[in-house]
Amino acid sequence: MPAEPLLTVTRAGLYVPDGDFHIDPTRIVPRAVITHGHADHARAGHGAVLATAETLAIMEARMGPRFAASRQALRYGERAALGGVSLRLLSAGHVLGSAQAVIEKGGVRAIVTGDFKRRADPAAAPFELVEADHLVTEATFGLPVFRHPPAEGEVAKLLQSLRLFPARPHLVGAYSLGKAQRLILLLRAAGYDLPIYCHDAVLKIVDVYRRFGYDFGSLRSLAGATPEAFAGAVAIGPPERLAPALDGRTAPPVTVFASGWLGLRARARRSNVMLPLVISDHADWDELTRTIDEVAPARLWVMHGAEAALVHHARLRGIEAGPLPPAIDAAVP
Amino acid sequence: MNAFAELAERLADGPEREATIRRLRDYLATTPDPERGFALALLAGAVRPPALAPARLRDLLTARVDPVLLGLSEDYVGDLAETVALLWPGPSTAEAATGGPPGPAEIVAGLAECGAGDLPELLAGWLDRADPVTRRVLLRLAGGRTRRRALVPARLVRAALARFGGVSETRIEELWHGLSPPYAGLFAWLEGEAGPPRSNFAAPYRPVMEPLPLEAAPSAALDPALFAAEWQWDGLGVQLVVHGGDARLYDRAGDDISAAFPDLLAAADGAGTLDGELTIRTDGVIGPRDALRRRLGRKTVTARTVAELPATIRAYDLLFDGDEDLRPLPFRDRRARLEDWLARHGGADGRLTLSPLLAFADRGALDRLRQAPPAGTRGLVCKRLDSTYEPGHSPAWLCWRRARRRIDAVLMYARRGQGALSTVHADLTVGVWRDGALVPIGAVPVAPDAADLDAIDGFVRENVIARFGPVREVVHEGDRGLVLELAFDGVERAARRRAGLQLRGASVVGIRPGRRPDEAARLAALEDLLTS
Numbered sequence: 001m002p003a004e005p006l007l008t009v010t011r012a013g014l015y016v017p018d019g020d021f022h023i024d025p026t027r028i029v030p031r032a033v034i035t036h037g038h039a040d041h042a043r044a045g046h047g048a049v050l051a052t053a054e055t056l057a058i059m060e061a062r063m064g065p066r067f068a069a070s071r072q073a074l075r076y077g078e079r080a081a082l083g084g085v086s087l088r089l090l091s092a093g094h095v096l097g098s099a100q101a102v103i104e105k106g107g108v109r110a111i112v113t114g115d116f117k118r119r120a121d122p123a124a125a126p127f128e129l130v131e132a133d134h135l136v137t138e139a140t141f142g143l144p145v146f147r148h149p150p151a152e153g154e155v156a157k158l159l160q161s162l163r164l165f166p167a168r169p170h171l172v173g174a175y176s177l178g179k180a181q182r183l184i185l186l187l188r189a190a191g192y193d194l195p196i197y198c199h200d201a202v203l204k205i206v207d208v209y210r211r212f213g214y215d216f217g218s219l220r221s222l223a224g225a226t227p228e229a230f231a232g233a234v235a236i237g238p239p240e241r242l243a244p245a246l247d248g249r250t251a252p253p254v255t256v257f258a259s260g261w262l263g264l265r266a267r268a269r270r271s272n273v274m275l276p277l278v279i280s281d282h283a284d285w286d287e288l289t290r291t292i293d294e295v296a297p298a299r300l301w302v303m304h305g306a307e308a309a310l311v312h313h314a315r316l317r318g319i320e321a322g323p324l325p326p327a328i329d330a331a332v333p
Numbered sequence: 334m335n336a337f338a339e340l341a342e343r344l345a346d347g348p349e350r351e352a353t354i355r356r357l358r359d360y361l362a363t364t365p366d367p368e369r370g371f372a373l374a375l376l377a378g379a380v381r382p383p384a385l386a387p388a389r390l391r392d393l394l395t396a397r398v399d400p401v402l403l404g405l406s407e408d409y410v411g412d413l414a415e416t417v418a419l420l421w422p423g424p425s426t427a428e429a430a431t432g433g434p435p436g437p438a439e440i441v442a443g444l445a446e447c448g449a450g451d452l453p454e455l456l457a458g459w460l461d462r463a464d465p466v467t468r469r470v471l472l473r474l475a476g477g478r479t480r481r482r483a484l485v486p487a488r489l490v491r492a493a494l495a496r497f498g499g500v501s502e503t504r505i506e507e508l509w510h511g512l513s514p515p516y517a518g519l520f521a522w523l524e525g526e527a528g529p530p531r532s533n534f535a536a537p538y539r540p541v542m543e544p545l546p547l548e549a550a551p552s553a554a555l556d557p558a559l560f561a562a563e564w565q566w567d568g569l570g571v572q573l574v575v576h577g578g579d580a581r582l583y584d585r586a587g588d589d590i591s592a593a594f595p596d597l598l599a600a601a602d603g604a605g606t607l608d609g610e611l612t613i614r615t616d617g618v619i620g621p622r623d624a625l626r627r628r629l630g631r632k633t634v635t636a637r638t639v640a641e642l643p644a645t646i647r648a649y650d651l652l653f654d655g656d657e658d659l660r661p662l663p664f665r666d667r668r669a670r671l672e673d674w675l676a677r678h679g680g681a682d683g684r685l686t687l688s689p690l691l692a693f694a695d696r697g698a699l700d701r702l703r704q705a706p707p708a709g710t711r712g713l714v715c716k717r718l719d720s721t722y723e724p725g726h727s728p729a730w731l732c733w734r735r736a737r738r739r740i741d742a743v744l745m746y747a748r749r750g751q752g753a754l755s756t757v758h759a760d761l762t763v764g765v766w767r768d769g770a771l772v773p774i775g776a777v778p779v780a781p782d783a784a785d786l787d788a789i790d791g792f793v794r795e796n797v798i799a800r801f802g803p804v805r806e807v808v809h810e811g812d813r814g815l816v817l818e819l820a821f822d823g824v825e826r827a828a829r830r831r832a833g834l835q836l837r838g839a840s841v842v843g844i845r846p847g848r849r850p851d852e853a854a855r856l857a858a859l860e861d862l863l864t865s
């Protein structure tokens with residue numbers, strides 16, 4: 001490792017001093033690289049924003065056209081020179097447009113994964129792997145108790161429930177960016193070709209996906225549908241907004257929720273849904289450890305979640321590992 | 334996907350009766366014999382595996398998993414069995430399991446032949462072949478804090494069978510306890526291929542009638558011309574059946590508990606089916622429920638235990654007199670037959686006695702009675718004189734309990750709850766004051782729907798002063814600590830407890846905001862409430 005690290009941490013988050021930009025900053029900054037469009041990574045109000053065209057489109061759909069003073073789109077694999085460093089975005093497999101930030105200078109490479117997953121997703125480009133000297137990984141599911149089952153098997157449970165309860169609407173709670181689109185495409189891949197009712201928050205994002213060539217079959221707005229239409233139908237949207245949308249006009253719904261947390265029995269039961277589906281857009285323990293092993297960094301920083309187990313795993317492999325270091329704020333806004 | 338494990342997991346979630354029945358019926362209709370029969374046996378708790386001690390379970394995992402990862406995981410998950418299910422280095426899907434995960438037939442056969450000593454190895458072999466969902470079900474069957482007898486309430490299993498075969502639930506309930514896995518005769522009958530199966534028992538269980546709380550029918554005319562009233566005894570609801578040279582004692586759910594109460598089997602000298610409440614006669618030093626627990630659940634009972642903790646039944650209904658089915662008769666007539674039957678067959682040693690009817694003038698008189706019930710009772714049951722015997726909770730019988738009492742107590746220790754509450758501290762030990770010090774009065778669960786669940790959990794996490802295994806001691810001083818409001822049914826002596834007493838039916842109502850710990854209750858106030 002060189003004496004001057006490629007990455008440091010400020011109060012706004014990860015910072016690249018030689019390129020003078022932040023990655024997914026939590027405060028407004030002059031220059032930001034945004035890994036993907038989820039609200040905890042993409043904020044409005046930065047000066048210059050660099051991201052994939054897909055992420056920029058998602059940000060515009062969610063925050064309006066003036067979400068940043070200027071923007072620059074980068075294709076996966078394309079290089080941009082930012083100050084003294086070279087930046088590439090590689091697919092992270094998390095949601096549409098999600099990227100890992102690869103920063104290089106003088107033969108040293110650092111990767112910030114952002115949110116990622118390794119398994120196939122019909123609604124996202126596959127994860128791309130490169131080796132690096134310094135890896136910053138997310139750790140949402142950074143404990144060995146989290147091993148997600150194949151999503152296809154979980155969707156099969158939803159189809160089985162539709163067969164068992166043919167008169168009841170199935171309300172599938174899912175985040176409107178990523179999870180909802182993935183579920184729709186998984187249902188289509190499993191042969192479900194009836195119209196799917198979507199909350200408008202989902203449809204807004206679906207429009208962005210469609211512009212980038214995704215085909216979801218017949219989708220309808222939850223808002224305009226008649227109660228009869230919901231009998232035995234699938235409705236997808238943010239969990240807290242689904243039941244009110246039906247407004248008690250239908251047979252009692254079967255409540256479904258798709259989340260990686262539901263792999264824990266206690267979480268599934270406290271969620272109070274009838275059908276918990278363990279489907280996550282984040283890497284599980286096996287994917288996280290495999291990624292650390294394959295990227296084979298000399299230094300690892302772990303952020304967003306449970307750090308201790310991954311740090312332990314990495315140290316056993318001789319990697320200098322720890323949680324994100326404290327902010328070194330002085331010169332940086 | 335392992336259909337049996339998937340079903341068991343879905344049903345464990347199932348607060349919704351209709352969905353549970355439908356899933357079960359669908360499974361029975363699509364699964365061949367004998368698999369479905371063994372699955373049914375496991376779900377309904379008809380197979381009783383030897384218990385696996387948590388320490389053995391932990392041993393299994395420590396031999397296979399990095400201790401640091403195990404520690405972090407168990408701390409996060411909060412439940413050992415769940416941690417083992419998730420962390421076990423086995424296949425991630427049923428399809429990836431070599432030879433497939435163990436199915437119901439294999440599980441039943443394995444558990445039947447297995448002694449407690451062989452269980453860890455048997456279980457480990459199965460876990461190696463099982464996906465996480467199957468692992469979780471295996472562990473619920475075999476061990477851990479979440480071990481229960483039935484994976485699904487037996488009533489729902491019977492309801493599903495009734496729906497599957499188009500027969501009445503009562504019919505299923507009557508047959509069920511006399512049949513054994515894999516229930517080939519039962520399925521043949523339900524699918525219309527044979528007549529009803531023959532029961533193994535000469536003295537069969539009959540589904541019981543139970544009261545609803547008065548709140549279910551608040552406007553009921555509790556008039557002596559329409560209703561009879563008797564005490565609601567505080568014991569264990571039982572059914573004593575003497576028939577065809579056999580005598581058996583069942584609990585209210587129909588489980589055969591004859592082995593634990595040989596003294597009662599000999600109490601009656603005539604044939605019939607009686608409902609009553611089992612209580613243990615004690616010297617007043619042991620709480621009656623404590624004594625009952627000591628006798629329940631034993632495979633065999635020594636003469637000494639029988640002599641020290643003698644069991645009695647307060648009989649309150651007669652379902653059969655010999656072969657004659659009295660259930661279609663109104664309560665008034667059954668009651669007369671019961672009195673007559675006890676006079677002839679009840680024996681003279683006082684083991685089998687009548688639950689007396691109470692004289693009352695009007696509803697107000699009943700209200701006064703139920704507010705001051707004698708020792709060993711919880712309140713009243715009022716029964717319509719014209720009601721026939723209908724299994725299940727019937728509005729013809731109404732129980733009117735003494736109002737629950739409330740006190741303030743101080744949180745002293747906490748551990749995580751079970752099942753859905755395993756991520757929060759919901760198992761709380763509370764104390765009250767004696768001579769300026771707090772005395773623990775027992776562990777009290779928090780209801781899963783308690784509004785303050787998260788606030789209590791938050792207090793525990795921020796105020797730990799010591800750790801004993803899974804137990805956290807929290808700050809509890811006169812001016813620093815958390816005061817909780819408890820509701821409880823009664824107080825009874827418990828010689829082995831430091832407080833000398835324990836609360837019955839206690840639960841945490843919530844936090845008492847603004848109360849200092851030294852404003853909580855004194856032990857003397859509870860001693861005043863001792864009922865025995």
Ligand SMILES: [Zn+2]
Nearest residue numbers: 036038094115
């Ligand atoms: Zn994300």
